[in-house]
Amino acid sequence: MKCVTEKSEDKIREAAKRVFLKKGFDGTTSRDIAKEADMNIALTNYYFRSKEKLFLEIFKDVLEEYFQSMLTILNKDIDIKAKISELIDNDFEMMKKEPDLVIFIMNEIHKSPQRLFPDMSVFRQVRETYLKTQLEEGVANGTLRPMRLENILPLIKCGVEFIFMGKEIHKELFMMNDEDFGKYAEEQKEHIKAMVCNYLVIG
Amino acid sequence: MKCVTEKSEDKIREAAKRVFLKKGFDGTTSRDIAKEADMNIALTNYYFRSKEKLFLEIFKDVLEEYFQSMLTILNKDIDIKAKISELIDNDFEMMKKEPDLVIFIMNEIHKSPQRLFPDMSVFRQVRETYLKTQLEEGVANGTLRPMRLENILPLIKCGVEFIFMGKEIHKELFMMNDEDFGKYAEEQKEHIKAMVCNYLVIG
DNA sequence: GTATATTTTAAATGCTTGTTTAAATTTATC
DNA sequence: GATAAATTTAAACAAGCATTTAAAATATAC
Numbered sequence: 001m002k003c004v005t006e007k008s009e010d011k012i013r014e015a016a017k018r019v020f021l022k023k024g025f026d027g028t029t030s031r032d033i034a035k036e037a038d039m040n041i042a043l044t045n046y047y048f049r050s051k052e053k054l055f056l057e058i059f060k061d062v063l064e065e066y067f068q069s070m071l072t073i074l075n076k077d078i079d080i081k082a083k084i085s086e087l088i089d090n091d092f093e094m095m096k097k098e099p100d101l102v103i104f105i106m107n108e109i110h111k112s113p114q115r116l117f118p119d120m121s122v123f124r125q126v127r128e129t130y131l132k133t134q135l136e137e138g139v140a141n142g143t144l145r146p147m148r149l150e151n152i153l154p155l156i157k158c159g160v161e162f163i164f165m166g167k168e169i170h171k172e173l174f175m176m177n178d179e180d181f182g183k184y185a186e187e188q189k190e191h192i193k194a195m196v197c198n199y200l201v202i203g
Numbered sequence: 204m205k206c207v208t209e210k211s212e213d214k215i216r217e218a219a220k221r222v223f224l225k226k227g228f229d230g231t232t233s234r235d236i237a238k239e240a241d242m243n244i245a246l247t248n249y250y251f252r253s254k255e256k257l258f259l260e261i262f263k264d265v266l267e268e269y270f271q272s273m274l275t276i277l278n279k280d281i282d283i284k285a286k287i288s289e290l291i292d293n294d295f296e297m298m299k300k301e302p303d304l305v306i307f308i309m310n311e312i313h314k315s316p317q318r319l320f321p322d323m324s325v326f327r328q329v330r331e332t333y334l335k336t337q338l339e340e341g342v343a344n345g346t347l348r349p350m351r352l353e354n355i356l357p358l359i360k361c362g363v364e365f366i367f368m369g370k371e372i373h374k375e376l377f378m379m380n381d382e383d384f385g386k387y388a389e390e391q392k393e394h395i396k397a398m399v400c401n402y403l404v405i406g
Numbered sequence: 407g408t409a410t411a412t413t414t415t416a417a418a419t420g421c422t423t424g425t426t427t428a429a430a431t432t433t434a435t436c
Numbered sequence: 437g438a439t440a441a442a443t444t445t446a447a448a449c450a451a452g453c454a455t456t457t458a459a460a461a462t463a464t465a466c
Contacts, residue, residue: 029452110303149377233424245427
């Protein structure tokens with residue numbers, strides 16, 4: 001018989017993801033998670049053994065979520081300019097949908113990198129995409145500026161992610177409200193696309 | 204008589220800055236700070252009333268430290284390309300000297316923006332620099348692409364700050380050790396300079 | 407329907423947290 | 437050098453923390 005009510009384990013997992021993303025590992029208590037999941041406090045340890053174990057499980061998911069949609073685009077068989085444009089659009093939508101995700105990942109890894117890299121096979125996948133081949137071919141036949149994947153990928157990602165990670169400071173610094181910021185981010189996105197493409201593609 | 208030993212208040216302030224930068228507000232305990240300063244636990248509250256008050260004082264300093272050297276360059280009477288180059292070099296040196304500073308600022312503001320913007324007069328200063336005039340003149344006479352300060356400034360800052368904030372993830376992703384990363388960051392810095400200048404300056 | 411396994415609960419565990427106290431010590435004032 | 441003020445100390449505070457317990461409630465198996 002199919003059950004309509006969600007399994008407790010999943011309820012906790014989803015609640016924990018929400019709270020961890022918002023408050024970070026240090027800022028989150030087991031009671032916060034239990035309250036968000038509307039469950040008894042003892043259940044987090046019943047299902048996940050400890051706050052640390054629960055966090056590591058969720059962090060792994062979050063990191064894969066971050067890379068997954070990007071991976072699909074990196075492997076598409078499309079022109080490199082279109083690919084850059086699509087990668088930036090994809091990043092932009094992700095930052096709008098999950099505004100806490102990137103700063104959360106960056107901050108947690110920065111505070112304790114060693115504990116957070118288990119068997120990240122997704123890293124290898126990112127290193128071996130079709131974009132890499134495209135790049136090497138373009139560089140070889142002189143249509144692209146000599147760059148490696150590790151040079152171009154951060155240039156594609158940093159523009160959009162930076163202004164969203166620092167959304168509140170940008171709003172304060174340039175005296176914008178949320179509506180202003182939305183328009184500003186859109187125009188900034190187009191600048192980034194043009195700037196990166198102009199730089200990578202010769203002529 | 205000049206005293207060689209540092210005043211206790213300053214010892215605590217400096218210790219607190221070190222610990223807060225490394226562990227963030229939530230990850231830092233009053234005992235951490237007292238230990239780092241090698242002082243009795245009660246002294247943090249004797250001099251600063253609370254952990255929160257001490258943090259706010261330090262955060263204000265840190266934010267001004269972040270903007271101060273940048274402000275000087277923004278107001279220099281030099282060619283706009285040289286200015287961009289110098290801003291990026293300056294950012295680069297700051298990230299090497301204080302690797303925790305930017306991710307700390309970003310994360311703390313992201314978690315609770317309202318509590319961290321008191322009388323930030325430095326924001327007004329950033330808005331009204333000579334670069335703004337240079338930009339408007341260049342755009343008016345057609346030598347520069349039509350952009351405002353809020354468009355160009357993040358483009359200048361995001362490249363370097365992004366790879367340093369995500370140093371550990373970049374090392375893991377692209378299989379670099381610390382030495383590799385150092386070289387990589389230098390070459391990335393030059394790409395960023397060229398890319399931003401090429402984009403802003405027409406022809 | 408009873409026995410067994412699973413899930414949920416309230417309560418308590420011992421430890422750490424930020425902060426306070428009141429006494430002890432050092433420094434400054436005359 | 438005595439008196440007052442400022443600083444430092446060890447100890448304690450209540451509240452909150454992650455985690456555990458053992459009993460209660462529910463679901464599953466026969």
